[in-house]
Amino acid sequence: xxxxxxxxxxxxxxxxxxxxxxxxxxxxxxxxxxxxxxxxxxxxxxxxxxxxxxxxxxxxxxxxxxxxxxxxxxxxxxxxxxxxxxxxxxxxxxxxxxxxxxxxxxxxxxxxxxxxxxxxxxxxxxxxxxxxxxxxxxxxxxxxxxxxxxxxxxxxxxxxxxxxxxxxxxxxxxxxxxxxxxxxxxxxxxxxxxxxxxxxxxxxxxxxxxxxxxxxxxxxxxxxxxxxxxxxxxxxxxxxxxxxxxxxxxxxxxxxxxxxxxxxxxxxxxxxxxxxxxxxxxxxxxxxxxxxxxxxxxxxxxxxxxxxxx
Amino acid sequence: xxxxxxxxxxxxxxxxxxxxxxxxxxxxxxxxxxxxxxxxxxxxxxxxxxxxxxxxxxxxxxxxxxxxxxxxxxxxxxxxxxxxxxxxxxxxxxxxxxxxxxxxxxxxxxxxxxxxxxxxxxxxxxxxxxxxxxxxxxxxxxxxxxxxxxxxxxxxxxxxxxxxxxxxxxxxxxxxxxxxxxxxxxxxxxxxxxxxxxxxxxxxxxxxxxxxxxxxxxxxxxxxxxxxxxxxxxxxxxxxxxxxxxxxxxxxxxxxxxxxxxxxxxxxxxxxxxxxx
Amino acid sequence: xxxxxxxxxxxxxxxxxxxxxxxxxxxxxxxxxxxxxxxxxxxxxxxxxxxxxxxxxxxxxxxxxxxxxxxxxxxxxxxxxxxxxxxxxxxxxxxxxxxxxxxxxxxxxxxxxxxxxxxxxxxxxxxxxxxxxxxxxxxxxxxxxxxxxxxxxxxxxxxxxxxxxxxxxxxxxxxxxxxxxxxxxxxxxxxxxxxxxxxxxxxxxxxxxxxxxxxxxxxxxxxxxxxxxxxxxxxxxxxxxxxxxxxxxxxxxxxxxxxxxxxxxxxxxxxxxxxxxxxxxxxxxxxxxxxxxxxxxxxxxxxxxxxxxxxxxxxxxxxxxxxxxxxxxxxxxxxxxxxxxxxxxxxxxxxxxxx
Numbered sequence: 001x002x003x004x005x006x007x008x009x010x011x012x013x014x015x016x017x018x019x020x021x022x023x024x025x026x027x028x029x030x031x032x033x034x035x036x037x038x039x040x041x042x043x044x045x046x047x048x049x050x051x052x053x054x055x056x057x058x059x060x061x062x063x064x065x066x067x068x069x070x071x072x073x074x075x076x077x078x079x080x081x082x083x084x085x086x087x088x089x090x091x092x093x094x095x096x097x098x099x100x101x102x103x104x105x106x107x108x109x110x111x112x113x114x115x116x117x118x119x120x121x122x123x124x125x126x127x128x129x130x131x132x133x134x135x136x137x138x139x140x141x142x143x144x145x146x147x148x149x150x151x152x153x154x155x156x157x158x159x160x161x162x163x164x165x166x167x168x169x170x171x172x173x174x175x176x177x178x179x180x181x182x183x184x185x186x187x188x189x190x191x192x193x194x195x196x197x198x199x200x201x202x203x204x205x206x207x208x209x210x211x212x213x214x215x216x217x218x219x220x221x222x223x224x225x226x227x228x229x230x231x232x233x234x235x236x237x238x239x240x241x242x243x244x245x246x247x248x249x250x251x252x253x254x255x256x257x258x259x260x261x262x263x264x265x266x267x268x269x270x271x272x273x274x275x276x277x278x279x280x281x282x283x284x285x286x287x288x289x290x291x292x293x294x295x296x297x298x299x300x301x302x303x304x305x306x307x308x309x310x
Numbered sequence: 311x312x313x314x315x316x317x318x319x320x321x322x323x324x325x326x327x328x329x330x331x332x333x334x335x336x337x338x339x340x341x342x343x344x345x346x347x348x349x350x351x352x353x354x355x356x357x358x359x360x361x362x363x364x365x366x367x368x369x370x371x372x373x374x375x376x377x378x379x380x381x382x383x384x385x386x387x388x389x390x391x392x393x394x395x396x397x398x399x400x401x402x403x404x405x406x407x408x409x410x411x412x413x414x415x416x417x418x419x420x421x422x423x424x425x426x427x428x429x430x431x432x433x434x435x436x437x438x439x440x441x442x443x444x445x446x447x448x449x450x451x452x453x454x455x456x457x458x459x460x461x462x463x464x465x466x467x468x469x470x471x472x473x474x475x476x477x478x479x480x481x482x483x484x485x486x487x488x489x490x491x492x493x494x495x496x497x498x499x500x501x502x503x504x505x506x507x508x509x510x511x512x513x514x515x516x517x518x519x520x521x522x523x524x525x526x527x528x529x530x531x532x533x534x535x536x537x538x539x540x541x542x543x544x545x546x547x548x549x550x551x552x553x554x555x556x557x558x559x560x561x562x563x564x565x566x567x568x569x570x571x572x573x574x575x576x577x578x579x580x581x582x583x584x585x586x587x
Numbered sequence: 588x589x590x591x592x593x594x595x596x597x598x599x600x601x602x603x604x605x606x607x608x609x610x611x612x613x614x615x616x617x618x619x620x621x622x623x624x625x626x627x628x629x630x631x632x633x634x635x636x637x638x639x640x641x642x643x644x645x646x647x648x649x650x651x652x653x654x655x656x657x658x659x660x661x662x663x664x665x666x667x668x669x670x671x672x673x674x675x676x677x678x679x680x681x682x683x684x685x686x687x688x689x690x691x692x693x694x695x696x697x698x699x700x701x702x703x704x705x706x707x708x709x710x711x712x713x714x715x716x717x718x719x720x721x722x723x724x725x726x727x728x729x730x731x732x733x734x735x736x737x738x739x740x741x742x743x744x745x746x747x748x749x750x751x752x753x754x755x756x757x758x759x760x761x762x763x764x765x766x767x768x769x770x771x772x773x774x775x776x777x778x779x780x781x782x783x784x785x786x787x788x789x790x791x792x793x794x795x796x797x798x799x800x801x802x803x804x805x806x807x808x809x810x811x812x813x814x815x816x817x818x819x820x821x822x823x824x825x826x827x828x829x830x831x832x833x834x835x836x837x838x839x840x841x842x843x844x845x846x847x848x849x850x851x852x853x854x855x856x857x858x859x860x861x862x863x864x865x866x867x868x869x870x871x872x873x874x875x876x877x878x879x880x881x882x883x884x885x886x887x888x889x890x891x892x893x894x895x896x897x898x899x900x901x902x903x904x905x906x907x908x909x910x911x912x913x914x915x916x917x918x919x920x921x922x923x924x925x926x927x928x929x930x931x932x933x934x935x936x937x938x939x940x941x942x
Binding site for chain 1: 423537540
């Protein structure tokens with residue numbers, strides 16, 4: 001960086017004072033580690049010496065059955081997680097936001113406060129709470145389902161290979177629905193009252209105003225929520241799954257995601273030994289996956305949506 | 311909309327139902343944490359009254375967990391990180407918006423890159439770095455990582471806000487004879503007070519709740535955060551239901567109290583911030 | 588109180604030159620208005636005087652002393668901003684006294700000066716309020732008060748009234764005028780509003796594209812504009828310009844000789860005749876005519892928008908008690924001695940009155 005005035009050659013030290021500390025911490029503890037991880041993914045330990053191996057680690061990750069099976073399993077699970085969040089979490093969030101943004105709704109502030117509350121709690125706490133509630137041992141859920149007359153459908157969902165991932169995802173949705181809700185809510189409030197009045201004068205009613213006026217106007221927020229969901233799925237999902245299902249992401253790897261896979265690869269777990277370079281390779285692959293998503297968002301989705309903004 | 315009472319009832323029905331869904335699990339845990347093991351299983355939905363009432367769970371939490379220590383750790387890490395994020399973030403945003411210098415635009419872009427690229431992806435190298443620096447199992451390591459993690463969004467929000475503020479007040483301060491440093495501390499900092507709440511919320515929640523970095527960078531007994539402490543405690547006491555429920559309640563209550571006190575500013579901050587973003 | 592000298596001032600932003608070699612002097616105690624359309628360089632000039640922008644070339648002197656290397660606070664100036672620029676976290680008293688306290692002035696003196704300024708501006712009852720609790724006009728007054736307490740040699744105003752509504756703007760304009768009469772200090776006032784410029788200024792400097800087109804008293808600019816730009820900018824409604832051919836030393840319109848060219852001027856084939864709306868007389872036997880397109884009645888006076896025979900437009904002031912309909916043909920004369928002539932490059936031609 002050079003902080004020089006175009007016209008003179010005096011150094012303006014105060015600019016350095018303002019900008020340097022943040023840049024330094026950010027560079028050393030955020031950017032450098034990511035770049036260094038990318039570098040490490042191109043090396044491997046041979047006879048206790050680090051050696052450059054090109055893209056061998058990636059080849060290994062994508063083709064050697066031991067690695068590829070885990071990788072693609074985790075990737076597939078992440079995709080399922082993402083799809084469920086997009087299909088359930090975001091529509092529910094939009095519906096709640098739409099209801100909350102009805103003018104003069106009584107108690108709107110209270111509802112809003114309640115809906116957002118789970119978001120603030122630690123994933124660990126939420127995870128354990130739902131583990132207890134869904135536990136056949138305690139019997140809260142079976143009792144409730146009996147009461148509703150659907151008791152025979154109960155199963156220890158978190159323990160079954162077929163349903164564990166979906167159950168975990170639903171818990172995550174329960175916790176995080178507040179965030180997209182707030183984003184939608186803010187976007188809806190941001191629509192000028194006059195636009196809605198104009199629509200009413202044009203003869204639109206509540207439903208058609210929502211579909212034909214409000215929804216197109218908050219499309220950019222929809223895009224933003226989409227990309228945030230995407231990034232969150234690939235990185236933040238670790239906490240919940242590690243808490244609920246442990247590092248092996250059981251049963252039988254059925255809830256394994258990129259986060260837990262990366263954790264196991266790097267640190268090792270039980271019999272498996274940790275591998276720094278393979279851990280870096282998994283992280284870097286994840287980096288590229290996120291990069292692709294972000295690029296699609298920035299250059300495809302966002303640009304097209306931006307046009308709708310006033 | 312001037313809607314009829316029927317649809318208004320339906321709307322409130324939906325909202326109350328969802329409120330119940332959001333609150334029920336939390337209330338259930340809190341209620342049962344004050345019961346004996348028998349009470350927990352015999353009648354989970356009853357209030358902890360009469361013979362059901364028991365504080366055994368809390369006693370074992372106090373006896374076996376170092377929760378005051380964990381709270382202290384979490385508080386220390388969260389507060390120091392927060393102060394650094396707010397201060398350094400505001401300084402950087404001010405530097406980027408107020409002064410013309412070469413590479414200004416690029417530096418701004420570089421600093422907000424981290425919003426899109428999660429810092430967790432660098433964990434492998436981060437751990438190696440802290441081993442080299444001798445900072446593993448220290449709160450300092452967590453503070454540094456969380457500060458680096460929180461800066462991009464803070465700089466982004468502050469920058470957006472500062473761009474919308476008239477520059478005349480800073481010129482006015484210059485005419486009043488303030489140095490560039492004092493302009494920041496005496497004029498700009500008070501000016502951005504409204505967005506500080508927003509940034510604080512955005513930064514604080516993920517720090518307080520994080521499991522990943524405490525688990526990897528400072529899992530030692532002395533530096534455990536609440537989140538990690540709970541995770542480890544429950545891992546050990548899976549059969550002691552009273553203790554588990556009490557531990558969970560202990561983890562919820564402080565956040566709940568903070569939320570009730572600050573919910574107005576918090577939600578206003580989030581919606582305002584979201585509008586900007 | 589002091590004189591202000593601008594000598595060959597140049598300002599470039601990167602490769603773009605926005606102020607081209609401006610020299611100007613402001614007399615002691617004079618209220619000088621910089622006026623011009625947005626982007627003309629008037630605000631940049633003011634900011635350079637204040638020390639908020641650096642000069643690319645030239646120098647600035649206040650009271651005969653070179654100041655362009657001094658920081659703003661050491662130049663003996665005070666500035667009032669368009670957005671008022673009050674400190675939102677300080678009350679009125681805190682805002683007024685901030686610069687003085689910062690400069691290390693004894694507390695008693697600060698209080699005395701702040702009270703004196705508050706007195707002048709009628710801010711007494713508002714001293715404990717924060718800016719957010721004040722109306723626009725009150726904020727503006729605080730901003731002016733903050734300048735007064737510093738007892739500067741030169742006051743700088745940067746479009747101070749443009750954020751106020753119309754009625755308040757007129758009121759504050761009068762207050763600033765009174766303030767100037769009372770303090771008798773040198774003031775520089777930037778505005779894009781020519782009415783403000785005309786009513787406030789001892790002298791006006793008209794800016795365009797980084798140069799001063801003309802500098803003089805309001806009446807000089809009104810009576811003898813140096814070029815078409817100044818002529819069109821000063822006066823409301825604006826001066827009409829009629830394109831005209833020169834035939835036999837006479838500028839014509841629609842075959843009618845309107846005005847004689849200056850003696851000995853033979854190098855113009857085309858000129859613009861400048862006619863102010865107030866310098867036209869409507870009468871039945873007038874030699875010129877046009878069709879009424881719009882008739883604006885303002886109560887005390889009225890304006891006719893005429894379409895002339897060769898499709899040119901002319902705005903004419905007329906009596907309030909006249910009645911016209913769209914499409915009426917109106918005959919009129921122009922007052923020869925008040926007409927202006929501009930060459931094709933826009934520069935005014937010297938006029939010798941022939942009557």
